[in-house]
Amino acid sequence: MGTRVHVEFWLDDADSRGPALLERCMNEMWRIDHAFSPMRDDSELSRLNRDAGRDWVEVSDELMDLLQRSRAASERSGGAFDITFASVGRYYDYRQGRLPTPEEKKAVAAINYRFVELDGVKRQARFADPRVYVDLGGIAKGWAVDRVIGILQAARVRTASVSAGGDSRILGDRLGQPWTVGVRDPRKADGVAVLLPLVDTAVSTSGDYERFFEKDGVRYHHILDPKTGDSARGAMSVTIIGPDATLTDSLSTTVFVLGADKGLALIDTLPGIDAIVITPAGELRYSRSLEPLSGHRESSTRE
Ligand code: ADP
Numbered sequence: 001m002g003t004r005v006h007v008e009f010w011l012d013d014a015d016s017r018g019p020a021l022l023e024r025c026m027n028e029m030w031r032i033d034h035a036f037s038p039m040r041d042d043s044e045l046s047r048l049n050r051d052a053g054r055d056w057v058e059v060s061d062e063l064m065d066l067l068q069r070s071r072a073a074s075e076r077s078g079g080a081f082d083i084t085f086a087s088v089g090r091y092y093d094y095r096q097g098r099l100p101t102p103e104e105k106k107a108v109a110a111i112n113y114r115f116v117e118l119d120g121v122k123r124q125a126r127f128a129d130p131r132v133y134v135d136l137g138g139i140a141k142g143w144a145v146d147r148v149i150g151i152l153q154a155a156r157v158r159t160a161s162v163s164a165g166g167d168s169r170i171l172g173d174r175l176g177q178p179w180t181v182g183v184r185d186p187r188k189a190d191g192v193a194v195l196l197p198l199v200d201t202a203v204s205t206s207g208d209y210e211r212f213f214e215k216d217g218v219r220y221h222h223i224l225d226p227k228t229g230d231s232a233r234g235a236m237s238v239t240i241i242g243p244d245a246t247l248t249d250s251l252s253t254t255v256f257v258l259g260a261d262k263g264l265a266l267i268d269t270l271p272g273i274d275a276i277v278i279t280p281a282g283e284l285r286y287s288r289s290l291e292p293l294s295g296h297r298e299s300s301t302r303e
Pocket residue numbers: 080081082083085135136137138139141165166167205206207210222223224225226249252253256257
């Protein structure tokens with residue numbers, strides 16, 4: 001996944017399952033990374049990208065599930081979340097500082113989630129345009145976190161924290177205290193913008209500082225606006241709090257693309273979901289049910 005994975009859980013002293021359980025969790029992360037990496041030639045996702053532009057391709061239950069959830073995320077967001085962003089996104093290289101050429105940029109016409117046709121009964125997928133290229137990077141880390149949490153829940157673990165990059169989920173509280181999850185200051189390497197005390201929830205952050213390069217004073221980063229194929233400029237970071245990480249992961253990318261006004265308006269329609277947006281000007285904005293937090297923040301900065 002190109003990112004750091006963290007799994008932490010607590011067992012009774014007499015419970016000796018720890019090492020084996022930890023290994024199962026890490027293996028699950030590896031498995032998902034392998035299956036849905038667009039970079040590995042032998043991944044299931046690469047097979048889809050190679051063949052689905054020509055004909056229907058059979059997919060696993062798990063890939064079908066992810067494709068359907070991605071489609072739901074696209075519909076919910078009016079197309080701001082769109083796994084076909086990669087039709088152009090594949091031509092960026094953030095390590096090398098490479099932008100798509102004007103010719104490659106023309107594939108923006110192939111960015112449209114409706115071009116990924118799904119047959120849930122036959123478990124098949126097809127691309128309506130041969131230039132379509134799919135990348136699940138906006139949802140797969142959350143999915144992996146939820147799967148690992150599922151393993152821990154099945155093992156009756158009640159206290160745990162699992163994260164993959166900016167996507168985390170916590171089970172229970174940490175021995176009577178809430179877990180604290182920090183929202184990074186988008187422009188200071190070790191700075192923290194907000195600390196959230198949380199119990200039994202998922203949290204995802206999308207930031208423009210994760211993978212980026214600068215060229216002629218412009219920051220190019222890894223979250224693309226599907227309308228333009230260019231980096232989204234509506235936020236510096238977006239944090240979503242909600243019940244599961246697959247949902248919070250896709251929503252953090254979504255709100256990043258939509259920007260603070262439209263993004264928070266969407267979040268305010270979704271029960272049980274909250275958001276914190278750091279705007280391009282560095283201002284903190286909160287969804288309606290978190291607004292009391294903004295008062296705290298002000299008093300502590302005046303100290
Ligand atoms: P992070 O990778 O930093 O956790 P995100 O959860 O926002 O951040 O995921 C960013 C990834 O989402 C990108 O690396 C890319 O794979 C994918 N992505 C970029 N733009 C979009 C988009 N508009 N819709 C869906 N996925 C996207």
